[in-house]
Every structure is written in structure tokens, then in C-alpha cells.
Amino acid sequence: MTFDQLCAFHAVATRGTFAAAAKALHKSQPAITKLVQNLESELDVVLFDRAAYRATLTDAGRRFLERAAQVVADTESLTTYGRALGRGAEPQVRLVIEAITPLRPVLAALSRVRAAFPLVRLELRTERLAGTVETLTNGSADLVIANAEALERRKMQAMHFARVRIVPVVRRDHPLAQAGSPAPLAALREHPQVVLTDSARVEPAPPINVVEGGLRWTVTDVTAKLQIIEAGLGWGGLPEHVVRAGIRKGTLAALSVHQFETEVIELVTLRHKERAQGPVARALWDELGARPGRTSRSAEAPGTKRG
CATH class of the missing domain: 3.40.190.10 (Periplasmic binding protein-like II)
Structure with a gap:
């Protein structure tokens, strides 16, 4: 039994006809027929019922296909892996x-x-x-x-x-949403500003767009920051692609914050x-x-x- 025989059998079984299998494997139809016949002869088993136009698997053929399909997939995967190694691809x-x-x-x-x-x-x-x-x-x-x-x-x-625009936002019914434009510094300091913490272990960067003297809540990911703001528990700057839908739906309100020094990152x-x-x-x-x-x-x- 050869890999070419398995590929021919698998192609006929999955595509339904010897002609379709030949086209898929870029071989002639007689070549595909011969490969399958040789496989059946070597195994001493009939894999296809050829009475109809479409090649129909016998019971033995269906059981054999379960194993053959896995062998074909594993071999193709191994071939791809070997070629990647040949190109020096890192794992x-x-x-x-x-x-x-x-x-x-x-x-x-x-x-x-x-x-x-x-x-x-x-x-x-x-x-x-x-x-x-x-x-x-x-x-x-x-x-x-x-x-x-x-x-x-x-x-x-x-x-x-x-380039990512940073938009200071708050829930639509939050007091800051009605505080005026620009938002007064005293009002900003009164409510928690939700801030992403720097994950640096050695030398953290200076904070960006943080109102000095205000109450801060710190988080470690953008999703948590958004959910805290959506819950009405604070305000903060978020990427425009994150808050755009909320602003359009009216669940979030964009703030004007003159103390923010970075508009685009x-x-x-x-x-x-x-x-x-x-x-x-x-x-x-x-x-x-x-x-x-x-x-x-x-x-x-x-x-x-x-x-």
C-alpha cells in the first residue's frame, strides 16, 4: 500500500467520482482508477460499489475511509512541517x-x-x-x-x-455628562478616573492623560476599564474604536477634557x-x-x- 493509493482512494471517496478525483490530484482518470484497483487488490477488499455513476463506498470502504482520511491529513501536515523546517522557520x-x-x-x-x-x-x-x-x-x-x-x-x-484617538467618556446619565463643556476640573476630580496601569517591571512610563489631584481607579485591561465606565462608576479615556458604538447608541457620552494632553497615540x-x-x-x-x-x-x- 502506497501513499499515492491512499490519496487516490480518499479523493474518490470525498469527491464522489473518479473524474473529480483525477482533476483534484492532477492525474488522468485511468491513473486514479489503477491506483484504487491496486489498493483493493493488495488489501483483498472491495472499497467501492461501481454499479452506479457515482463511486459509492462499500461498508468496508466507509470503515477504511475513517482511518485513511487521518493518515492522509497527518502526512500532508508532516509534509508542510518538513518544508517549513527546510526554510528555517522558527517553531x-x-x-x-x-x-x-x-x-x-x-x-x-x-x-x-x-x-x-x-x-x-x-x-x-x-x-x-x-x-x-x-x-x-x-x-x-x-x-x-x-x-x-x-x-x-x-x-x-x-x-x-x-494612530489611535483617545476619547474621554462617561456613561450618558453620569453627572459629568451634564457638567458642561469643557468638564470643570473640580468635577473631574470628584469622580473616579479609571486608568490603565503600566505593566513595566523595571521602569514604568510617566502617566498619560491623568488628571492630577483626582481620585483614581486602576485596571489592567481595556475591557475592565470600559465596563467600569459603562456601569457609571467613573470616567476615563478609551480608544475611539472601543467606544464608537456606545457613543452612537447613546449609552456613552464623550467629554471635553482640557487637562488631557494626548489626543492621538x-x-x-x-x-x-x-x-x-x-x-x-x-x-x-x-x-x-x-x-x-x-x-x-x-x-x-x-x-x-x-x-
């Missing part, structure tokens, strides 16, 4: 992204890389502020998407990825200049730069300051 790529990163363009890039390297493992995780770049400097990431302000440019190669893809990378990491770098993100349009009225 795993580690991508770390800033918590405010829009995922859609990241997933599009990962999809294209997976098509070329289907067996490579991916480790994708989020960090915050300086903690994102720290994973690259300490060697726990191969590529990162980080705030451009957090760079150590002497050792990093940077490539623009996206530039995100960049980074890799370490002094570390060699395998073909998968290089391919992911290229794909992340192939279709850079764009600054999203404002979900607020013109002239409203974001943070």
Missing part, C-alpha cells in the same frame, strides 16, 4: 501588543502569515505602556506593537502601525536591531507593515477635545 513567534491596539489589522496580518506557515505556534499577549517595549528589551517578545513615545530608538527598529511595530529573526517573524513584520492602520474618524462633535 514559535511571540507578538506583544499595547492594550489599546486595534485587533482587526493585527488579525488580518496573522491570517496571512498563518497561510504561509500553518504549523507555527503563536504567542499573542497584551501589555501596557512601557511594559510593552520592556518585553522586547528583555527578550520575551519577538515583535511588539507599542506607543511610539515609549521607544528606545537606539536598539529598536520602528515602523508605523496605527501613535502605535509602532518594533523589533530589536541586534537580534536575528527567522522567516516567520520577518513575514509577520512585513504583514504588519503592509496595511498600516489609519486614524479613525471622530465619534464626537467637531471641536471636542479628546484624551
Whole structure:
């Protein structure tokens, strides 16, 4: 029994006719017929009932297909893996992204890389502020998407990825939503500002868009921050792509906060200049730069300051 015989049998069984199997395998129909006949002869079993136009599996053929399909799939997977090894593909790529990163363009890039390297493992995780770049400097990431302000440019190669607008928001019925525009500093200080903490272990970055002298609630991810704000327990700045739907539905209100100094955050893809990378990491770098993100349009009225 040969792998070609198994492939021919599997193709006929799954496509219904010898002609369709021949087309799928780029062989002549007589060649497919001969392969299946030889397989039946070697096994001394009839796998197909050929009385009808379509090749119908016998009971023995159906049972044999269960095992044969797995062998064909495993062999094709092993072939793909071997070819990847031949290209020097690394077994795993580690991508770390800033918590405010829009995922859609990241997933599009990962999809294209997976098509070329289907067996490579991916480790994708989020960090915050300086903690994102720290994973690259300490060697726990191969590529990162980080705030451009957090760079150590002497050792990093940077490539623009996206610009993310930060919109200060509050639940529609929160007192701050009726406090006026711009929101008075005293009112902002009176209510909890929900803030993402820096995940850096060594050297945290200075806080961004934090009102001095106010009450702070700290969280470690964007989802928790959004849910706290949606519950009416505080206010804070979030990526526009995260709050756009809530503003449109009227469940969230955008605030004008003059104390916010950063309206748009530039995100960049980074890799370490002094570390060699395998073909998968290089391919992911290229794909992340192939279709850079764009600054999203404002979900607020013109002239409203974001943070």
C-alpha cells in the first residue's frame, strides 16, 4: 500500500467520482482508477460499489475511509512541517501588543502569515505602556506593537502601525455628562478616573492623560476599564474604536477634557536591531507593515477635545 493509493482512494471517496478525483490530484482518470484497483487488490477488499455513476463506498470502504482520511491529513501536515523546517522557520513567534491596539489589522496580518506557515505556534499577549517595549528589551517578545513615545530608538527598529484617538467618556446619565463643556476640573476630580496601569517591571512610563489631584481607579485591561465606565462608576479615556458604538447608541457620552494632553497615540511595530529573526517573524513584520492602520474618524462633535 502506497501513499499515492491512499490519496487516490480518499479523493474518490470525498469527491464522489473518479473524474473529480483525477482533476483534484492532477492525474488522468485511468491513473486514479489503477491506483484504487491496486489498493483493493493488495488489501483483498472491495472499497467501492461501481454499479452506479457515482463511486459509492462499500461498508468496508466507509470503515477504511475513517482511518485513511487521518493518515492522509497527518502526512500532508508532516509534509508542510518538513518544508517549513527546510526554510528555517522558527517553531514559535511571540507578538506583544499595547492594550489599546486595534485587533482587526493585527488579525488580518496573522491570517496571512498563518497561510504561509500553518504549523507555527503563536504567542499573542497584551501589555501596557512601557511594559510593552520592556518585553522586547528583555527578550520575551519577538515583535511588539507599542506607543511610539515609549521607544528606545537606539536598539529598536520602528515602523508605523496605527494612530489611535483617545476619547474621554462617561456613561450618558453620569453627572459629568451634564457638567458642561469643557468638564470643570473640580468635577473631574470628584469622580473616579479609571486608568490603565503600566505593566513595566523595571521602569514604568510617566502617566498619560491623568488628571492630577483626582481620585483614581486602576485596571489592567481595556475591557475592565470600559465596563467600569459603562456601569457609571467613573470616567476615563478609551480608544475611539472601543467606544464608537456606545457613543452612537447613546449609552456613552464623550467629554471635553482640557487637562488631557494626548489626543492621538501613535502605535509602532518594533523589533530589536541586534537580534536575528527567522522567516516567520520577518513575514509577520512585513504583514504588519503592509496595511498600516489609519486614524479613525471622530465619534464626537467637531471641536471636542479628546484624551
